[in-house]
Amino acid sequence: MAVKNIVVLISGNGSNLQALIDAQNTPALPNTKIVLVVSNRVSAFGLTRATQAGIPTFSMSLKAHKDAGKTRSEYDVDLATAILARFQEIVGGPAATAAAAVPDLVVLAGFMHIVSPEFLMRFPPGGLVNLHPALPGEFDGAHAIDRAFAAFGEGKIKRTGVMVHRVIAEVDRGEVLLTEEIPILPTDTLSSLEDRIHAIEHGIIVRGVKLALGV
Numbered sequence: 001m002a003v004k005n006i007v008v009l010i011s012g013n014g015s016n017l018q019a020l021i022d023a024q025n026t027p028a029l030p031n032t033k034i035v036l037v038v039s040n041r042v043s044a045f046g047l048t049r050a051t052q053a054g055i056p057t058f059s060m061s062l063k064a065h066k067d068a069g070k071t072r073s074e075y076d077v078d079l080a081t082a083i084l085a086r087f088q089e090i091v092g093g094p095a096a097t098a099a100a101a102v103p104d105l106v107v108l109a110g111f112m113h114i115v116s117p118e119f120l121m122r123f124p125p126g127g128l129v130n131l132h133p134a135l136p137g138e139f140d141g142a143h144a145i146d147r148a149f150a151a152f153g154e155g156k157i158k159r160t161g162v163m164v165h166r167v168i169a170e171v172d173r174g175e176v177l178l179t180e181e182i183p184i185l186p187t188d189t190l191s192s193l194e195d196r197i198h199a200i201e202h203g204i205i206v207r208g209v210k211l212a213l214g215v
């Protein structure tokens with residue numbers, strides 16, 4: 001069976017990317033290869049992780065696009081175009097087949113940019129998944145862990161969680177592939193909760209990608 005080619009989008013530390021790097025082409029994530037890592041922040045340490053693993057990378061900054069007088073929509077088109085062009089260079093093969101090549105899956109692993117329909121329409125439907133540190137329908141968007149901890153402090157919740165979901169235009173509302181509840185303990189600080197969530201994320205992202213690829 002042909003190897004499943006994965007592109008990972010990041011914005012920061014890349015600990016979830018590292019979990020995928022470590023799992024690729026192992027029984028946890030069989031017959032897979034991360035072929036490209038892309039960041040919207042040039043300073044993302046995840047780019048270093050990818051380079052250390054021998055994985056090609058590039059970054060594209062929204063700020064640089066805006067400084068050049070380009071719109072957010074133009075950034076999204078340019079980003080998708082660059083991802084596909086670089087992917088086709090890497091995947092190779094005869095020009096005709098290379099041009100048709102698209103990633104088997106694009107994984108948003110801490111990618112802190114809301115992608116527009118102009119971006120999504122350039123990839124196969126269902127071809128992107130996202131890891132989000134909250135339960136379905138709760139704390140959509142950025143800073144989900146902080147918001148969950150604040151809600152716990154107000155007595156509104158006693159647990160939070162993480163999920164892997166398909167990416168659609170509506171943020172964090174795509175089909176849920178995997179979810180896991182995480183209790184919030186009375187002794188928790190924001191930091192201890194973050195640590196427990198991150199540890200669970202590193203497992204669920206691998207299982208979620210495995211599920212999404214059907215490997």
Ligand SMILES: Nc1nc2c(c(=O)[nH]1)N[C@@H](CN(C=O)c1ccc(C(=O)N[C@@H](CCC(=O)O)C(=O)O)cc1)CN2
Pocket residue numbers: 108111112113114115116130131132133140141142166167168169170171172173174
């Ligand atoms: N169209 C979609 N785009 C993205 C999704 C999605 O489900 N649909 N998931 C997010 C990941 N994410 C939560 O899981 C998320 C990331 C970032 C933001 C956000 O508010 N970003 C701001 C910039 C914030 C910053 O730069 O620190 C923005 O894009 O203006 C919300 C949710 C990935 N994209």
Ligand SMILES: NCC(=O)N[C@@H]1O[C@H](COP(=O)([O-])[O-])[C@@H](O)[C@H]1O
Pocket residue numbers: 010011012013014015016017046109110111112131132133141142143144198201
């Ligand atoms: N809304 C998306 C979001 O908040 N994603 C979160 O960013 C972190 C990235 O960590 P990493 O760079 O170490 O993988 C992870 O906690 C992930 O759930």
